[in-house]
Amino acid sequence: MPTLVEAQPETDLLSLQGIVKAYGTGPRRFVAVQDVSLRIRAGEFVCLLGPSGCGKSTLLRIITGLTPASAGSVLYRGKPLDGINPHATIVFQTFALYPWLTVQENVEVALKARGVALAERRVRAVKLIDTVGLDGFETAYPRELSGGMRQKVGFARAMAVEPELLCLDEPFSALDVLSAEALRGELLELWLNKAIPTQAILMVTHNIEEAVELADRIVIMDKDPGRVVAEIPWTRSMRWWPARPRRRRRRSGPLRGSPVARPSCRWRV
Numbered sequence: 001m002p003t004l005v006e007a008q009p010e011t012d013l014l015s016l017q018g019i020v021k022a023y024g025t026g027p028r029r030f031v032a033v034q035d036v037s038l039r040i041r042a043g044e045f046v047c048l049l050g051p052s053g054c055g056k057s058t059l060l061r062i063i064t065g066l067t068p069a070s071a072g073s074v075l076y077r078g079k080p081l082d083g084i085n086p087h088a089t090i091v092f093q094t095f096a097l098y099p100w101l102t103v104q105e106n107v108e109v110a111l112k113a114r115g116v117a118l119a120e121r122r123v124r125a126v127k128l129i130d131t132v133g134l135d136g137f138e139t140a141y142p143r144e145l146s147g148g149m150r151q152k153v154g155f156a157r158a159m160a161v162e163p164e165l166l167c168l169d170e171p172f173s174a175l176d177v178l179s180a181e182a183l184r185g186e187l188l189e190l191w192l193n194k195a196i197p198t199q200a201i202l203m204v205t206h207n208i209e210e211a212v213e214l215a216d217r218i219v220i221m222d223k224d225p226g227r228v229v230a231e232i233p234w235t236r237s238m239r240w241w242p243a244r245p246r247r248r249r250r251r252s253g254p255l256r257g258s259p260v261a262r263p264s265c266r267w268r269v
């Protein structure tokens with residue numbers, strides 16, 4: 001049965017209506033995503049959770065304009081999306097850095113593509129590298145960095161263009177457990193402290209705990225065909241209550257080295 005989600009251009013950043021995506025033609029035609037409708041509002045951190053192959057990455061590619069939908073509409077701030085979405089960027093699971101460019105050049109590349117002048121992109125790149133806690137590594141190459149550090153470059157590059165909508169495609173799944181936990185906490189801290197100008201985050205994950213930790217709302221997908229089967233409206237403030245006042249162990253900024261001290265929390269729901 002079609003899912004109807006009424007678009008509300010005043011509050012919606014993004015509205016997907018009846019999205020279908022089919023790959024191939026004729027007998028090789030394969031419907032990857034069937035009738036997906038979804039709204040993302042400013043201020044939301046939404047997680048897309050579902051099994052492998054249910055079309056999560058496909059949806060992110062449609063939202064960012066990297067691939068067109070076969071049917072349905074993609075509205076960004078109430079207007080149909082045509083081509084690349086200039087208001088959204090994506091952080092990939094596999095970092096997708098250019099190995100022949102330094103950390104700074106990898107961050108600058110996104111700004112260069114948008115025509116930002118050399119002097120300004122230098123300043124913005126250095127500031128972002130500092131924000132993610134990689135100052136001192138500007139001239140390092142990706143091969144000289146750990147997985148967690150590479151993904152920080154991925155975040156810095158995505159944030160360089162100050163996207164309104166930040167799309168994250170399993171950004172922690174290629175990291176070891178401790179690095180993933182640290183980076184998750186640091187991303188949440190940046191987001192909650194409004195240290196980044198991003199208005200909404202849409203994150204794809206397989207990891208239920210990760211979705212519960214980060215999301216305001218969880219959209220659950222299933223496959224054959226890929227579709228939305230449920231939405232769980234979470235409110236982060238309802239989820240946890242600190243057993244003791246929150247103390248932060250920070251050196252000089254978020255996304256900096258060691259994990260942010262998490263409050264001692266009890267599960268509430």
Ligand SMILES: Nc1ncnc2c1ncn2[C@@H]1O[C@H](COP(=O)(O)OP(=O)(O)OP(=O)(O)O)[C@@H](O)[C@H]1O
Binds near residue numbers: 226
């Ligand atoms: N370019 C393509 N050509 C043909 N089929 C594709 C293409 N991209 C994706 N698919 C198919 O579409 C389906 C959804 O793929 P997608 O990568 O969106 O899934 P996913 O939910 O992101 O999976 P995972 O969690 O493993 O990353 C899969 O069956 C995949 O094989």
Ligand SMILES: [Mg+2]
Binds near residue numbers: 056057058169
């Ligand atoms: Mg995927």
